[in-house]
Amino acid sequence: MNGGSLGLRTGSYGLLQNINRAIAGGEISKSLSNVRKSSTKMLSGIREKERPLPNAWYRYIGCRKFSMLLLIAFALLVFALGSFVVNKACPVCYLPVDQAIASMPSSSSASPVLHNLTYVLNENPIKSEPHGGSDFGGYPSLKQRNDSFDIKESMAVHCGFVKGSKPGHGTGFDFDESDLAELQQFHDIIVASAIFGNYDIIQHPQNISEEAKKNIPFYMFVDEETEAFMKNRSILSSSKRVGLWRIVVIHNVPYSDARRNGKVPKLLLHRIFPNVRYSIWIDGKLQLVVDPYQVLERFLWRQNANFAISRHYRRFDVFVEAEANKAAGKYDNSSIDEQVDFYKKEGLTPYSEAKLPITSDVPEGCVLIKEHIPITNLFTCLWFNEVDRFTSRDQLSFAIVRDKIMTKVDWSINMFLDCERRNFVIQRDSIGFCWILPTFFPCICLDCGIYWFDG
Template structure:
């Protein structure tokens, strides 16, 4: 593991907006969990400066805590704050997926990597019936954390919270690996970090889609599969198109895709990557929860100000 954090271009200090009394006067989108930033505030958050304060979930508290939505027990929060190195995280809500244990994990990783599975009450009940839950709240290598007072009615949308906001849930962690609940970790986390980040002096890596690379094609595939209502998908893509989104082509090289799979995210928690996932989460909160549709818009607007890729 590198001894010092990687360079964060332009942005050096990132804080998060807290609103005791939510201002809901926005043009469209938003939530009680993520806030209701206006389109002007949205544009301002892409004007990247040395110090910034942005909406990034948990707006009703100064940190993830009770009454913010996605509430976590104090005992779990204290343990999460003790994670100072690498965290591997996943989530299952609505008992939608089967929990899969990591394999090929070294003893060193078992002792030093934080492995957390976020669940809701329904999933916890199923896990207790199927596996039993130890006094240490562990099943196999996973420490199970139950999120209460979930802010969204849809389980997949709730899953976006740990997926994109791990730097808020684990404020002292340096690196994170997110894997969707349907996946199984089969390679030691340190090997993944070495190959995808450290060897390349990178701070962010994401899984590519195995077929599609274009937002417009991804949108049509989502509509055909009824992943979300068609009108909302069309509204989001049309909005991005007016902002300058174009179909993917080789002219965008060395960028190889505008629509990643997003089932795995590997990153270093430095200010610029934390901002990136905050902004991405805000797009998901404002528009549809189909994270593939908003990725390239956030990527391109951040890169335009920082040359961070």
């Protein structure tokens, strides 16, 4: 979103600069005219110069200030309207909840080539090469990294939680014992989110069916800082529930950067929930406003997909995304350059039509819709490893991981329009206004011959 905003600002400021130059030009002409007129009155004496400025001059200054205020207000209006258009949701046709539930596959999708995926454990990870890694994710060598993209029937890869007997128990990113037991339970579907560093306010899901409330657990991961804030505000009680959300407190967070801590549940849900079939991840700043069954049916089951993510609303090239991140101060510029240069040497090229049917190299990664099967689990493991090795900007590492896997196996990702994502999750700004609202419209499902009213 920042890239779009910057573009709008540039255009608005450019308009103001042109108008300012025009005004300045008018002032110069008037000044020259005044000089010529005043030169004919030089003989009227020095006292003429001491007369107060005429009221007309004050009126001119007042009008000028008023005009500038109007121009600034106009520029702000253009910027706000432009942002609204960019952020607008587009229509999405969902099946009614009961039919969406009936559409859920009875068995897991086939995982191409890879059937057995296990994970590297190392009680004492040691950094042996200069490129990134961590005690939590381990320090895979470049050879190990390259081998992890050589898809085989059975594989063992780094995937976080390298220390300890099982994820969340002495590994860093640790859970309470009571939570560990619950996270091991079987569920067809879960919804998950996280807030670290007390950065966001919990958003309560809306329009959730009774079937989903009964059968789909909603998990919110928080660190101890966020937990303390919630308790002080009486938001969190001993029940560990806030609305639909079941709060899971994380101890011994592995990173000092809250952004990196947030990548653990986002990309490694299959490690935290080993017995789950489907998951929907939404960033903590977002509010889910469509039933999870309907979201899964629309973006996974109807598409015969096992991983879905929206493409970036404006940018589709990694190199352009990197420059936008640098311009917006998202990360240290030298670290971004190092990462992109590394990918360039590996063969990453700017996006072009030659990549079709792939429509974008840059995701809007705040929502992940996933079936937990070996190939998708491998994808998010390797994506996490790139985030752990380089910057935490996962938009920069998405394409290289996807493309390397796709060259080895017949597998793809459903990258849907970002305006469709905005239909089922909304973001509220810091003062509580909702900029993006779901649209209500009649739906026609061409695949199933059904007509209904939905939103």
